[in-house]
Amino acid sequence: MSLFITFEGEEGSGKSSQAEELYKWLSTQDIPVILTHEPGGTELGERISDLVKWAQGTDISPTTELMLFNASRAQLVREVIRPALGEGKAVICDRFDDSTTTYQSYGRELDLETVKKINTTATGGLRPDLTVLLDLSIEDGLARKSGEKLDRFEQEDIEFHRKVREGYLKLANEEPERWLVIDALQPREVISQVIRERVSTLLPA
Ligand code: TMP
Numbered sequence: 001m002s003l004f005i006t007f008e009g010e011e012g013s014g015k016s017s018q019a020e021e022l023y024k025w026l027s028t029q030d031i032p033v034i035l036t037h038e039p040g041g042t043e044l045g046e047r048i049s050d051l052v053k054w055a056q057g058t059d060i061s062p063t064t065e066l067m068l069f070n071a072s073r074a075q076l077v078r079e080v081i082r083p084a085l086g087e088g089k090a091v092i093c094d095r096f097d098d099s100t101t102t103y104q105s106y107g108r109e110l111d112l113e114t115v116k117k118i119n120t121t122a123t124g125g126l127r128p129d130l131t132v133l134l135d136l137s138i139e140d141g142l143a144r145k146s147g148e149k150l151d152r153f154e155q156e157d158i159e160f161h162r163k164v165r166e167g168y169l170k171l172a173n174e175e176p177e178r179w180l181v182i183d184a185l186q187p188r189e190v191i192s193q194v195i196r197e198r199v200s201t202l203l204p205a
Contacts, residue, residue: 001031001204002085004126006096009134010165011154012144013184014191018134019094021192022199026090031203034084037094038072042079045072053151060152062108066115069100070122077123097123098131098171103153106167107160129202132195133172136184138162 005022009015016037023035039049052060052068060068073096084091097119105115138161145154172179180198182191 001088001090003090003130003199003202004081004085004093004128005090005199006093006098006128006131007134008095008098008102008131008168009184010136010138010141010161010168012141013134013136014144014188015132015134015184016094017188018132018191018195019092021188022195023092025192025196026092026199029203031090032088033090033092034080035092035094036076036080038076038096038099039069040072041076041093042072044075048072053153055152062104062110065108066100066104066110066118069104070097070118073097073100073119074122077126081126082124093128096128096131098168101171102164102167106170107156107164109163128178130198131172131179132198133168133179133181134184134191135165135168135181138165140185 007015007019019035019037023033026033038045039052040046048068048071052065052072076093081091081093100119101112101115104110105112138158141161142154142158148154169181172181180195182194184191
């Protein structure tokens with residue numbers, strides 16, 4: 001078996017907690033599974049992540065962002081994801097190339113086709129079997145983040161986040177068989193259950 005599941009959503013959507021919940025649940029089902037994340041997930045990727053999320057005093061251009069996220073991704077795919085899938089493991093990744101399509105193309109307004117081509121170069125064409133989108137309004141998402149130290153993306157204005165959210169919903173609409181869109185304001189356990197039910201349909205009998 002090899003199964004590749006990604007989690008997407010905006011700041012404060014709870015996707016990281018749900019990715020972890022799913023990891024724990026699959027482990028209890030004796031499914032060999034790993035949990036990783038973007039940006040980062042490798043030693044090199046973590047250094048890139050630090051740069052792109054927290055660089056202060058440098059005006060990082062949208063194209064530079066596109067390349068940095070994809071540099072981190074190319075390393076993660078080669079070092080972690082492909083080997084795990086090759087060993088028959090399930091791989092859960094907290095963010096993948098849909099994040100670049102939404103943040104760098106819909107959000108930063110880079111050309112969509114160019115972004116998709118560069119993403120594909122980084123992933124080598126690897127596509128998730130399932131992508132879980134935890135959707136919530138921008139206001140609710142940012143409210144959940146208030147009080148925390150904000151990275152470069154969390155500091156963006158409401159309009160940027162609105163474009164990102166619309167981007168996600170558009171992508172999900174274009175490929176409904178791959179995406180599972182969930183209202184992120186539901187109770188945590190309800191969300192976990194919906195995800196488990198869908199993932200169960202992808203597991204060997
Ligand atoms: P996170 O670690 O809180 O998920 O933060 C990662 C931030 O980087 C988040 O605001 C989304 C952004 N991001 C992009 O803009 N493009 C990407 O390709 C990825 C993976 C993340």
